[in-house]
Amino acid sequence: MNTVSPANAEEINTEVWRAYGTHHIQRDTPLPEVDRIAWGPSATGPADEILGDLRGLRVLDLGCGTARHAAHLARTYDAVVDAVDSSSSQIERAHARYPDVPGLRLVHADAVEHLRTQAPYDVIYSLSAVHFLDPHRLLPALAAALKPGGRLCFTVLHTNSHGDGPATVAATPRPEVLRLAGGGDLTGHMWVLAPELWEDLLVQCGLQVEHVTVLDAPEPNNRASYRLFQVRRPVRITSRPRTARPPAPQAAAGVGAVLLGPRGLLLGRHRLGTRELPGGTVEPGESVEEAAVRELAEETGLNAHPADVRLLGMLLDQVDEVVRITFGAIVTKWHGEPADQPNESVGDWRWWPLDPLPPNLFECSAQILTAWHPALPIDHPPARFTPFADFTPFTAPSPADSPLPAPDRHRPS
Numbered sequence: 001m002n003t004v005s006p007a008n009a010e011e012i013n014t015e016v017w018r019a020y021g022t023h024h025i026q027r028d029t030p031l032p033e034v035d036r037i038a039w040g041p042s043a044t045g046p047a048d049e050i051l052g053d054l055r056g057l058r059v060l061d062l063g064c065g066t067a068r069h070a071a072h073l074a075r076t077y078d079a080v081v082d083a084v085d086s087s088s089s090q091i092e093r094a095h096a097r098y099p100d101v102p103g104l105r106l107v108h109a110d111a112v113e114h115l116r117t118q119a120p121y122d123v124i125y126s127l128s129a130v131h132f133l134d135p136h137r138l139l140p141a142l143a144a145a146l147k148p149g150g151r152l153c154f155t156v157l158h159t160n161s162h163g164d165g166p167a168t169v170a171a172t173p174r175p176e177v178l179r180l181a182g183g184g185d186l187t188g189h190m191w192v193l194a195p196e197l198w199e200d201l202l203v204q205c206g207l208q209v210e211h212v213t214v215l216d217a218p219e220p221n222n223r224a225s226y227r228l229f230q231v232r233r234p235v236r237i238t239s240r241p242r243t244a245r246p247p248a249p250q251a252a253a254g255v256g257a258v259l260l261g262p263r264g265l266l267l268g269r270h271r272l273g274t275r276e277l278p279g280g281t282v283e284p285g286e287s288v289e290e291a292a293v294r295e296l297a298e299e300t301g302l303n304a305h306p307a308d309v310r311l312l313g314m315l316l317d318q319v320d321e322v323v324r325i326t327f328g329a330i331v332t333k334w335h336g337e338p339a340d341q342p343n344e345s346v347g348d349w350r351w352w353p354l355d356p357l358p359p360n361l362f363e364c365s366a367q368i369l370t371a372w373h374p375a376l377p378i379d380h381p382p383a384r385f386t387p388f389a390d391f392t393p394f395t396a397p398s399p400a401d402s403p404l405p406a407p408d409r410h411r412p413s
Contacts, residue, residue: 063129
């Protein structure tokens with residue numbers, strides 16, 4: 001079997017769905033209205049009820065196609081529904097069909113880019129679209145785009161019509177055929193994974209899988225089978241532990257830097273999936289303030305001065321039998337815009353609102369943030385916190401006290 005990279009697979013899929021929509025525009029394919037969510041093949045499975053009470057909520061239909069289900073939810077439940085698809089032709093069909101449904105917004109965009117730029121949603125759902133996107137790229141964005149307590153429901157292919165089952169080891173895409181009405185077909189690439197793999201990836205992103213439903217095609221000669229995942233983002237923010245591997249002799253002391261500006265709190269994404277404050281190891285011969293400034297520059301490109309770093313205190317915990325020391329620090333002034341730096345393990349730097357912060361925080365970052373702002377609903381292993389003499393709990397800055405220099409205040413994040 002020929003393999004393609006995840007990025008190439010997604011590019012192919014975007015073109016496939018553009019060609020699919022164009023085909024149906026040219027055929028003027030009729031589609032009946034729907035009066036319920038049809039999760040499985042031939043409308044098998046549950047209906048709208050698994051999404052809960054949608055009245056007045058912000059809802060996202062991911063991979064909406066012609067937006068029939070999104071329009072149904074907006075009309076029936078007075079929900080505010082964003083219907084997003086990467087196929088220009090599918091969104092064209094949706095605009096022609098639903099030009100003015102109250103509460104419905106049709107968006108032509110890459111799913112992950114959309115998720116990264118929108119306020120969090122109460123409910124996100126997707127009908128057979130999630131498996132066309134790289135889960136390592138999509139699922140962290142989905143988790144961060146859900147409000148705490150929010151629901152995620154989606155269907156994915158489990159076994160195709162020929163009986164080819166899911167991958168049980170690696171999350172890689174494989175070719176799958178889309179049949180066209182009137183004859184012909186298109187070949188896309190799908191991540192067809194065993195439920196255990198999907199659940200592992202979801203849990204790594206800080207989400208809880210509540211139920212998985214089997215949805216089989218009802219036709220006796222059709223072996224296609226889907227899985228419906230019902231997922232929730234915990235109300236409290238999750239954290240993940242450090243590795244049990246002992247530190248290098250000079251690496252037992254670390255520092256994490258808190259930068260809070262008008263656009264929120266600065267967090268990056270580690271290549272292992274956790275969200276983290278800028279920071280790292282205190283090197284021999286430098287102060288904790290100097291370490292915070294150096295790590296900030298190395299990881300984000302932001303420049304600060306040690307005199308503008310205020311130490312919160314010291315956190316003590318342990319990994320196995322090794323005592324680890326982490327210093328929390330607030331950077332009160334800085335210059336520049338955060339950006340990914342070469343050869344760094346943390347990137348995708350973004351400003352996050354404190355409500356809600358993303359799930360799956362790195363353990364040390366979670367401990368520092370809780371010490372700094374005790375009211376944040378963050379779960380993490382306990383650590384002994386010793387505040388320094390000038391430590392005061394978090395207070396929200398006024399706009400006039402913004403730590404960002406004036407030219408940076410109005411730049412988009």
